[in-house]
Amino acid sequence: MDFPLIRMRRLRRSEPMRALVRETRLHPGALIAPLFICPGEGVRRAISSMPGIFNLSIDEAIQDATEAAKLGIGGFLLFGLPATKDEQASGAWDQNGIVQQALRAMKRERALDSTLLIADVCLCEYMSHGHCGIVRETANGAHEIENDSSVELIARTAASLARAGADIVAPSDMMDGRVAAIRDALDVDELTDTPILSYASKFASAFYGPFREAADSAPQFGDRRSYQMDGANRREAMREIELDLSEGADMILMKPAMPYLDIIRDARDRFDVPLGAYQVSGEYSMLRAAIERGWLDRDRAILESLVSIRRAGADFIVTYFAQTAAKLL
Numbered sequence: 001m002d003f004p005l006i007r008m009r010r011l012r013r014s015e016p017m018r019a020l021v022r023e024t025r026l027h028p029g030a031l032i033a034p035l036f037i038c039p040g041e042g043v044r045r046a047i048s049s050m051p052g053i054f055n056l057s058i059d060e061a062i063q064d065a066t067e068a069a070k071l072g073i074g075g076f077l078l079f080g081l082p083a084t085k086d087e088q089a090s091g092a093w094d095q096n097g098i099v100q101q102a103l104r105a106m107k108r109e110r111a112l113d114s115t116l117l118i119a120d121v122c123l124c125e126y127m128s129h130g131h132c133g134i135v136r137e138t139a140n141g142a143h144e145i146e147n148d149s150s151v152e153l154i155a156r157t158a159a160s161l162a163r164a165g166a167d168i169v170a171p172s173d174m175m176d177g178r179v180a181a182i183r184d185a186l187d188v189d190e191l192t193d194t195p196i197l198s199y200a201s202k203f204a205s206a207f208y209g210p211f212r213e214a215a216d217s218a219p220q221f222g223d224r225r226s227y228q229m230d231g232a233n234r235r236e237a238m239r240e241i242e243l244d245l246s247e248g249a250d251m252i253l254m255k256p257a258m259p260y261l262d263i264i265r266d267a268r269d270r271f272d273v274p275l276g277a278y279q280v281s282g283e284y285s286m287l288r289a290a291i292e293r294g295w296l297d298r299d300r301a302i303l304e305s306l307v308s309i310r311r312a313g314a315d316f317i318v319t320y321f322a323q324t325a326a327k328l329l
């Protein structure tokens with residue numbers, strides 16, 4: 001059968017018709033909004049490279065989260081900006097760390113009962129040098145990011161965040177063996193029911209640029225290419241996921257999203273675990289910039305970018321557009 005018997009346009013004639021045959025849907029419950037928590041009270045500090053996104057003190061974060069929860073958003077991904085940083089990332093695993101305090105405060109809010117609090121687990125925001133692990137100077141004066149000693153601190157951080165109330169812990173550091181170490185640390189602490197959402201496939205990306213202002217976590221020297229993946233590698237991403245799952249990851253997070261949609265599709269076809277994707281800061285800022293100039297239609301561009309990520313195979317999306325998109329849905 002062929003034209004004129006078949007006319008594909010028959011099913012595109014009206015919005016109800018298009019809605020009936022729509023293959024991919026977005027819903028607020030599958031959107032996760034990042035939150036950048038900073039010390040103080042009444043603080044709402046704009047991030048210049050991410051218009052519309054703020055560093056928020058705990059009280060302000062609770063206000064924003066409550067509003068977002070009313071929209072039916074699935075959850076929040078918490079990042080912390082500690083008052084001080086050092087070379088052991090003490091603020092990351094301190095039981096009184098900024099995110100630990102935020103988690104305890106948010107868990108007391110009944111209005112947030114319907115949403116998940118996901119704690120990003122990394123050391124970079126808490127390290128004076130901004131790297132995701134412990135730095136050692138080598139004999140010739142170069143710097144090396146140590147794996148195993150970093151994993152110890154990362155596991156300690158995850159357990160501390162879970163104790164403070166995180167519903168899910170999400171390691172984003174890309175050290176080897178961290179998922180097993182985190183599972184172990186959680187289980188020893190009788191946190192056997194806390195799931196691990198592993199940023200299993202995380203590429204070294206220029207698209208994290210704006211985040212580093214938002215989280216004040218730019219590396220002071222070198223870059224992250226000795227631990228995050230090379231953007232050219234598809235097969236390696238599958239190996240990373242396989243390893244994290246074998247170490248006990250319950251879910252995986254793919255990152256960035258738009259420049260890596262093929263990797264999301266590969267992962268979806270290969271692994272039957274819940275899979276999220278992170279529409280990262282650079283993806284957000286790029287769209288925002290074009291929207292502000294009037295070069296892109298705001299609502300359509302935002303929703304199309306999110307549908308593309310769902311269509312590639314992501315079950316849920318971490319996105320700075322979560323609130324805006326939820327209002328449109």
Ligand code: PBG
Pocket residue numbers: 120122124132172173207208209210211212224279280281282
């Ligand atoms: C921490 C971390 C980063 C992001 C999430 N967790 C920064 C990085 O790896 O440099 C980036 C998120 C974004 O760009 O929105 N390791």
